[in-house]
Structure formats: structure tokens, C-alpha cells
């Protein structure tokens with residue numbers, strides 16, 4: 013059946029038994045609690061087949077089953093119909109995604125095409141995910157992805173049983189969410205005059221202004237659309253580094269006693285940036301106001317506060333920062349950063365939410381309730397899990413999808429090390445160093461898509477696919493240890509999956525390399541053996 017991600021258990025009935033065939037009279041019965049899944053099934057499978065799937069007996073039946081784990085489902089196909097039960101609506105929803113795969117690639121289209129047959133072979137599938145956090149981070153700050161593109165990515169995540177979209181909403185190069193109290197964040201911070209094409213050392217510029225942001229209603233729509241697909245949207249507001257777009261909008265947020273922050277534009281090139289937030293009460297109040305508005309928009313239990321790549325040079329040179337270090341009785345600038353993260357850890361906890369940050373938040377002491385996105389390899393995640401903190405494993409060594417997919421010269425803007433489809437398939441989120449109790453703190457895994465080199469949804473597709481498919485199987489399925497994984501078997505199932513991606517309109521990287529229009533001739537990346545993978 014070539015299912016991806018591979019289910020926990022499946023028992024195919026004898027091939028002599030007739031398949032169940034969907035027709036224009038097939039009904040869809042949604043037991044209490046599964047109405048939302050039925051609604052999404054009608055908009056997807058209904059659109060692809062052209063069948064109305066009216067409520068009623070005799071066809072597809074959706075129901076809850078309290079004996080199943082929350083996200084688990086059981087899908088049965090016999091001669092009379094299809095049953096999907098789940099431990100919750102989420103489980104039923106993931107079962108419905110499996111049904112789409114059983115229906116064949118045409119089930120992923122938005123309207124019927126000639127010749128599609130809707131026969132489903134008799135089978136029983138029992139399935140549940142390995143991890144509760146099966147995430148993708150999309151960097152919509154470096155290059156803005158318009159709202160429709162985000163909704164499309166939510167569809168793509170859902171089709172792969174991924175359930176967290178971490179939206180990197182702010183960075184040096186752009187602020188992408190409307191904040192009513194501080195309109196300049198988007199008036200000024202949501203666009204830049206021009207853009208470096210390629211990495212910092214590239215001489216090329218795109219002289220078109222670049223920008224865009226989500227209104228608060230756009231965010232409400234994105235969050236609701238995600239919820240219908242059992243996906244949680246985790247917002248990231250990156251502090252105290254990667255904040256030049258905010259400083260360009262409100263110069264008082266920067267280290268005004270070190271540089272003239274009124275001259276700082278929204279950044280148009282890439283890299284780790286020395287212009288960071290001033291560690292003042294004014295900055296804390298400003299970001300509390302920002303988060304106050306976001307709490308209303310994002311029901312996510314986790315709020316991501318960034319914390320990565322904050323150079324401390326300006327704090328070392330700033331009398332204000334140094335005075336604060338003394339006042340708070342801190343040892344150094346690392347503890348100063350930690351005090352900011354701790355502040356927001358307490359602030360969020362007081363509002364019923366949890367802080368998550370990049371693994372730099374370990375430096376200077378981890379805030380008590382914080383969870384960690386382990387990106388600089390596994391080390392941060394191991395330290396955090398050993399200290400009893402929850403961890404999302406997203407090591408750049410394995411699941412940074414902005415990294416080159418092969419060593420070919422025609423990879424578009426190739427950066428960092430080669431990470432092939434097979435490398436991602438062999439990614440193991442739980443490192444051997446952890447005891448079982450510590451390993452339980454690894455709440456999941458995440459693939460990160462940074463977009464310095466991806467200026468459109470088409471370019472994001474190329475980076476994300478097919479590697480995100482391998483990642484989805486790692487995050488969902490119970491796979492053996494990396495060396496024992498059946499990559500050839502996965503690759504064989506990919507043949508069927510490429511047809512699904514084609515039907516979805518995903519511009520994935522072909523196994524044979526980039527198509528001519530997926531290349532970026534003349535735009536340099538960085539040699540494989542070059543400096544560290546910071547773009």
C-alpha cells in the first residue's frame with residue numbers, strides 16, 4: 013500500500029476479496045466528536061472525487077474509541093464500507109489521511125480528473141505516532157510567505173501527519189505579525205529596501221523591496237485552519253538577538269548608548285548580527301505588550317522566545333547593560349541574557365503558557381519551566397533532558413532543510429553540509445546517551461526550514477521535499493536504530509509518494525537532481541568544507 017509514514021500494524025485481507033469502491037452515493041457518517049474531521053474529508057476527498065459524501069449510513073463511518081491513545085486510530089475496510097475510529101478527533105483525522113493515501117494519488121487533487129478509480133482494498137490498519145510533537149519550523153521572516161502559502165503548508169503537514177507548525181515570525185530582516193499597540197513594527201519592520209541574493213559573501217542583490225506581514229485576522233485564520241487539521245501553530249518572537257527589524261521600527265529598543273540606533277534599517281543581508289536588544293525594563297515591557305496581543309491569537313501551550321545567536325559585544329560596551337548586571341547581581345552577559353529569558357518564562361507561566369527557546373537559553377542557567385529546541389547538534393537537548401526539561405530535537409546536523417541535498421554543482425545556492433533524503437531518514441531524535449526517564453523528556457522532533465536562500469514558496473518546496481517526507485516517517489513511525497532502517501524499502505514507497513506530491517502540486521527535488529528552473533546558476537553558496545554553517 014506504500015503508506016508514508018509507515019503504520020504500526022496492518023493486516024491486508026486476501027486479495028481475492030473485492031475492494032470497497034467509493035461512488036457518488038457513498039455516505040459519510042460522523043459520530044459525535046468527529047464532525048470536524050468529516051468537514052475536512054468533504055473538502056479534500058469530496059473535492060477530489062466530486063462526490064458529496066452526504067451524511068448517512070452505508071459508506072464511511074467516523075467514530076471515537078476511548079480505548080485508543082489520543083492520536084491513535086484504527087482503519088478498517090471491508091466489502092461494505094470504511095470505518096475510522098480514533099482515540100480523539102486527532103486520531104480519526106490521521107486515519108483519514110491514511111484513507112487518502114489508500115485512495116490513490118488522484119485523491120490529492122482539488123477537482124476530479126478523468127479515469128480515477130476509487131477502489132480501496134480490504135485491510136485493517138492500527139496506528140499511532142511515536143512522538144507528540146512532530147514539527148516543522150518555517151522561517152517567514154527572512155522571506156515572507158504570504159498567507160495562502162502558509163495555509164497550503166498546513167495542508168502538506170497534515171497529509172504527512174505532522175502536527176506542529178513553528179512560525180519564525182520575527183528576525184533582523186523582517187517583522188511579520190501585526191501588533192496593534194506598536195504599528196511601526198509592521199509599517200517599518202515588515203519590509204526591507206533590498207535583499208542579498210545568496211549568502212553574505214555573494215556580491216548579488218535583488219533591488220526589489222521585499223516585505224509582507226500577517227494581520228491579526230490572518231493569524232486567526234491560519235490558527236483555525238491549522239486546528240481543523242489538528243496542527244498547533246507555535247509562534248516565535250526572537251529575542252534578544254535577531255531583532256533588528258524591531259529596532260528599526262522602535263530605535264529605543266536597541267543599545268542607544270553604544271550605537272546610533274536611529275540609523276539602523278531592517279537588515280537586507282544575512283548572518284549573526286551584533287545589533288541586539290537593550291536589556292532594559294523598557295524592552296521587557298515592550299515585549300510583554302507584544303506577547304499580550306499574541307496570547308489572544310495563538311492558543312498554543314508553547315510560546316517560542318528565540319534566544320539564539322545573541323552576540324554580547326554591545327552589552328559589554330553599554331553602561332546601561334553593565335549597570336543592570338550589577339543591579340541584578342549577575343556574573344556576566346550570559347546571565348543577563350538568561351535573566352531576560354527567565355523573566356518571560358515566569359511571565360508566560362503566569363498566563364498558563366510555557367516558554368520554549370533555542371538551546372542558547374541553557375547558557376547562564378535555564379529558566380525553570382523552559383523547554384529547549386536543540387539545534388546545535390544534540391548536546392543542548394541532552395543537557396536539558398538530563399536536567400529534567402522537555403526537548404524538541406531539531407539538530408542542524410540532521411534536519412536543517414536549508415542545507416544542500418547533494419554535492420552536485422547545480423544544487424540551488426548550496427550551503428552547509430550535504431544532507432540527503434537518506435540522511436534525514438536515518439535521523440534519530442532520541443540520543444543513546446539518555447536514560448529511559450530522560451528520554452521521556454524528548455517530546456518530539458522538528459525539521460527547520462530557514463529561508464535566506466529560499467525567496468518563494470517554490471524554493472521552499474524544493475528544500476522541504478522530499479526530505480520532509482522522510483522526516484515525517486521518523487517522527488511518526490516506530491523505526492529501528494538508524495543503521496538498521498530499511499532505506500531501500502522507504503525509497504521504494506517514495507515512488508508512490510512522488511505521485512501524491514505531484515497531485516498536490518509540490519515542486520520537490522527530483523531524485524535525479526534539480527530541474528533546470530530549480531537551479532540558481534551564478535548565485536554562490538558556500539563550499540562544503542568552508543566555515544561553519546551560518547548564513
Ligand code: TNX
Nearest residue numbers: 320321370387414462546547
Ligand atoms: C542559525 S538555527 C540560525 C538561523 C539561521 C540558520 C541557517 C538558529 C536558531 N539560528 O538564524 O537562519 O542558522 O541555517
